[in-house]
Amino acid sequence: MKRTLKKVAKFLAYTLVFLAVFGYFYFILPFWGMPFNTQRHGNPPLTPAWALECWLWEDDQNTAAYADSLLAGYRQYDIPVRTLLIDSPWSLRYNDFETDTSRYPNHEKWFTGLQDQGYRVVLWMTSMVDSYSKDTKIQESEDFYRAAKDKGYLVGDGNEIKWWKGKGGFIDYTHPEAKQWWQNMQQKVLKYGIDGWKLDGTATLFRNQLGPIPFLYQKAHSGWLTTRQYMDLYYREEYANGLRTNPEFVTLARAMDRGFHPEGFAPIDASPVNWVGDQKHHWQSKSQTPAQGEAQKDIALEGVQGFESAIESILKSAKLGYSVIGSDVAGFSGDSIPARLYIRWAQFSAFCGLFLNGGHGERALWKRSPQELEIIRRFSWLHTELVPYMYSYVVSAHHGGTRLQRPIEGKYHYLFGDNLFVAPIYKDELDNKIHLPEGQWRYWFDDKEVITGPKTFTKKFPLEEFPVYVKEGAIIPLHIQRAYTGIGDSTSTNYVTWLIYPKGKSEFTVYDTKDQTPTTLIVDQQANALNLQFKGKKRPSILTIHAPERPKKITVGGKEATFQYDLKKQKLSFKADIIGEAKVWW
16 A cells, blocks of 8 residues: 555656646746746847937828828927837838838838938837738738748748737748848838837747647747747847847837736847837726727737836836836827826836837827926926936946836835936826835925935825936936926037036946947035036036025136026026036035
8 A cells, every 4th residue: 555655656746747847848938938037138238329219109190191290290399209110000011111102102202301300210010921911001912921931931831820910920030041031121121221120029929829729839940949039039130130230220129018928028138128018098907898989909918908007017127127118108009098197107208218109099299288288298308308317327237237227115116227216106196105215315396305215105296297306416417408397498408417416425427329438427515615527528518506505606627607596496507618627615
């Protein structure tokens, strides 16, 4: 009897080991790649500064005429836009890279014309060669698919899968001729100076089907590939190819998105810009079913979550190590965008690396309420002003240092760089509970009072404001071109504005966006004086200093300088074109 029990126990033990090993290699490895994900990610790329400015797109009228009218309105109403994202459908069929001239006539002139006006242009694409493409001019494209299949250019001998915009096979990045064919097609638009791809998430569907069971492997030219391996190839190959054409090329890829791929969709080292999606125009999603009469448009991966889910996914992505992350402002899908949701989402996005305003719903702010126009314009400009500050952390992250967003204790609380603390409003209420971290802080929108943390309190935030706190001792470099945020105006355009909250000795380094040449400002507070010293590349600067009292004298480079002092705001400001040091006396 004992011998029989031992045999049964041994059999069960071996069975459990087998199931564990089989489960790991069948279910975990295809998703997670390297064991425990320790070797897959590197440091983030050096995201170009232009990608930190505001992006615009829409998904209801995909034409050049409508894009032009939207950009014209943003110019007229002085809302900043740097990048135009052109989503699907822009091509004759998905991923043939032939521009649909019925939607985008004179496309060569149009693409280059946008760039001549100072815009950057990013186009949508996936890894699919379709036999059927939803919404495109050529929907039935069996010939396109068949030609690639017959040449062996598709993974799994052309194994087809259905995805949210069609049906097709996966391009084989391990096949040299297939990759050359694919990249030659891309030159049809890359030759116009296109600045990036939005890489939609089809690679996550990489699989075979064994009846109802997904088999998370496919045979490629180089051998068997897992889902995870194919995803990595997709993101890395497309980014590398873009960089060969344009040294400031970016890819916009998904980061960590809900429960899908907790290791991250795109490898961090091939992720200059990331977004999380696809949210609906909701604060929260209370069910898996759309409201009666509401459209469920072009949702990928069952994306029925709202604003709160976007915040959560962004912060999980930041914790994982992604550097520049954002979401579709106000959500991607639905018929109408609630005004307060649009405002709060835009305010949150102002303090994310990516400000991505687009999706379904009305994006012409001047056609919405005056309150939305005024507030969202102001926060769009604030995000634009923060580019020098954000870019410093892009450089830092690229070299393995501090990254832009770091989650901390508190409901969706995070540090934005070292000097700003953000506690997003995630529900349709004015009150928000704040767990202020240790240190001394000032409220960004009324910075006269110092608040010492750690401290927990509830505060009412009107729609014009947002829970953002600046650390005492902070130095925040800004590029100011307008007066909307009250820090400077159009006369500040050719200067770096240094917003300074003196406390002891502190310093901050900004980088030239072309060659990363550093400029460091060192601030040393003494009993009755403030010493300011620059090291590195000299830049025309405006020094804006929080000062409760009017100073007696200021010298710049040893010579007495003129200054402005605003007692109500408690702000001291003076210009210094090319200096090594300045000093303020009280």
